[in-house]
Amino acid sequence: MTEQHYPRLSGEWMTPRRRFLSALYGGRVDKVPAMTLSSVITLEAMEIADAEFPEAHLDAEKMARLAATAHENLGLDTVMPVFHSQLEADALDASTWWGTKDNWPAVDDHVLTDPEDFKVPSDYLERRSFKAALGAIRLLRKRYPDVGIVGKVYGAWSVGFHMVGIENFLMDTILDPDKIRRYLEVLLPASMMSAHAQLEAGADAIMWCDHANRELVSPDMYRDFLLEMHQQIQAEVGGPSILHCCGETTDRIDYFAEAGWDCFHFESQVDPIKAKEIAGDRMSLFGNINNPTVLFSGTYDDCYEACMTVLNAGVQGVAPEGSVPLGTKMEVLAALADSARDYSNAHRPDGRFVVHDLPPAGGDDGSGQ
Amino acid sequence: MAQLSGIANETIRAEIEEFLERPEEIERNVELFNRASPAMQDIAAALIEGDNDTVDRLTAAALADGVPALEIMDDGLIAGMGIVGIKFREGFVFVPEVLVSARAMKAGMAHIEPILAASGVEPIGTVIMGTVQGDLHDIGKNLCIMMLRGGGFTVIDLGVNTSPDEFLAAVKDSEARLIGMSALLTTTMPNMAKTVEAFKDAGLREQVRFMVGGAPVTPEFGEEVGSDGYGKDALACVALAKQLALEVRR
Numbered sequence: 001m002t003e004q005h006y007p008r009l010s011g012e013w014m015t016p017r018r019r020f021l022s023a024l025y026g027g028r029v030d031k032v033p034a035m036t037l038s039s040v041i042t043l044e045a046m047e048i049a050d051a052e053f054p055e056a057h058l059d060a061e062k063m064a065r066l067a068a069t070a071h072e073n074l075g076l077d078t079v080m081p082v083f084h085s086q087l088e089a090d091a092l093d094a095s096t097w098w099g100t101k102d103n104w105p106a107v108d109d110h111v112l113t114d115p116e117d118f119k120v121p122s123d124y125l126e127r128r129s130f131k132a133a134l135g136a137i138r139l140l141r142k143r144y145p146d147v148g149i150v151g152k153v154y155g156a157w158s159v160g161f162h163m164v165g166i167e168n169f170l171m172d173t174i175l176d177p178d179k180i181r182r183y184l185e186v187l188l189p190a191s192m193m194s195a196h197a198q199l200e201a202g203a204d205a206i207m208w209c210d211h212a213n214r215e216l217v218s219p220d221m222y223r224d225f226l227l228e229m230h231q232q233i234q235a236e237v238g239g240p241s242i243l244h245c246c247g248e249t250t251d252r253i254d255y256f257a258e259a260g261w262d263c264f265h266f267e268s269q270v271d272p273i274k275a276k277e278i279a280g281d282r283m284s285l286f287g288n289i290n291n292p293t294v295l296f297s298g299t300y301d302d303c304y305e306a307c308m309t310v311l312n313a314g315v316q317g318v319a320p321e322g323s324v325p326l327g328t329k330m331e332v333l334a335a336l337a338d339s340a341r342d343y344s345n346a347h348r349p350d351g352r353f354v355v356h357d358l359p360p361a362g363g364d365d366g367s368g369q
Numbered sequence: 370m371a372q373l374s375g376i377a378n379e380t381i382r383a384e385i386e387e388f389l390e391r392p393e394e395i396e397r398n399v400e401l402f403n404r405a406s407p408a409m410q411d412i413a414a415a416l417i418e419g420d421n422d423t424v425d426r427l428t429a430a431a432l433a434d435g436v437p438a439l440e441i442m443d444d445g446l447i448a449g450m451g452i453v454g455i456k457f458r459e460g461f462v463f464v465p466e467v468l469v470s471a472r473a474m475k476a477g478m479a480h481i482e483p484i485l486a487a488s489g490v491e492p493i494g495t496v497i498m499g500t501v502q503g504d505l506h507d508i509g510k511n512l513c514i515m516m517l518r519g520g521g522f523t524v525i526d527l528g529v530n531t532s533p534d535e536f537l538a539a540v541k542d543s544e545a546r547l548i549g550m551s552a553l554l555t556t557t558m559p560n561m562a563k564t565v566e567a568f569k570d571a572g573l574r575e576q577v578r579f580m581v582g583g584a585p586v587t588p589e590f591g592e593e594v595g596s597d598g599y600g601k602d603a604l605a606c607v608a609l610a611k612q613l614a615l616e617v618r619r
Contacts, residue, residue, distance in 0.1 A: 099503065102503075103502060103557075104556050106504070106505040106530075107505070108505055166506070167511075171465060171468045171469055171472065174465045174466060175469060214463075215464070216463060217463045217464065217465060218463045221465070246584075247584060247585070291556070291558075291585075292558045292590050293589060296558075297590075297593055321555070322555055322556075323554075323556050324555075325557075325559045327559050
């Protein structure tokens, strides 16, 4: 009946960009978005776009062409051109190994031992990594006005790993916590400048990566070192914000929500039902399809099933948990968009907006609450 | 039967009481520290607290007092690190605390290793360790190496970003038959499979045993890539290495 009332609006009527942004804020959507937030670039995608690693990391045109395969070839609602994690560190003079066609770049030497020695270079945003990334975002904005563009920023904590070395950085959280606080203080402007520049270039939202996961540090450490800083970021970033934190994070999701992130992009170690229970309506959730087992080693059906599980948990959008291995097959990744479409078709009672069938309170423990 | 009250060092007693939950681990540690001299208990306690200066000083003093290097390593350094490992596994401490204790262990081992090397003690086996190609993360690998050395293994550390060819060359150049591969990134985990494949192609797969580990690695993934075992942490890595060493005898 409603379809007769709103024939023009039945099915998928939002643009991917609008859908992505609405879901990010926990709003109504015509279809649950299927997204790339980290990279979905594969060796196959490089062939299709005629743009390969490592050249595509530092060439705006190649980067844009390669990023566009997420939408053009996988049907995703977003594109994300900052494939690597070296954007800020490289421009801050950390030594970068740009990898090969089938290997990811990495910071291979750490340059900072004292926070007082650090200064953001005056030409920071004109350096090669930014030139490519900001150029690619501008090209994508021009070519895909209706597709969501995700910018990616490494926060002061994770840039600290790159600049200081993760081992030294983490040890000093115990041995010299004031030094770590000072590192965070001096590095934050570099991350903030990166976020502002990407938003100005045309990114719709910023995915902010600060890796304070359970495999590394306690939830108390997130609270003590990052919570306040992350609250400050919300006030100053100037655009929609998605936090990405790798690994197991269940015990700190409450802090992430308290920090005020609009959305949390979480990994497969986190139970989506539990995550949803904790986040509630305070923060949207995007995630969390497992990379190694489901996307890299699995089949289309495995991916489809994993997506349905996470969608049935009530998360606002489906995406790989992190950057997918380069050997991942695109035919497997295709299940991301297909599952989001099928789920939405089955959960659009009024013909317009998706309504999640949320799991019973207390998850599947049968407690009957 | 050894009692907790028989342990002289207050810190060790408190650590066992507060953080050890599995009965067999409580029993083993109570027995171990009852056997250990008060000086060894002090070394273990300082290591647990991450006090590298004290570990350095106490280790040197114990050696000067004529305590055998092997006893200091087993009853002081490894015993202390064993408690840290359990606390890490159970989520009572995290990587920073483990790193600080590892630093203290290193300070003690700096005195011990040259003595053990000169004494001609036969290692349990030789392990080649490396972070796989494309991955520059080595905290977990380095912790494993430290515990393997402490556990009586000789370790050849290939560092980070290790290609299948480099693993192959290391096996050909040494008598090592145990290989440990680490990865922190889901993007680089597939390179574990590539390394195993390279050994198959070179006709060397049957001669070696592969161990895998790293934050995103799972036992299932380890099986999938054709490894012989998965270690969740450094303690598990040593236990696995001991088991696999029996299979390859080198």
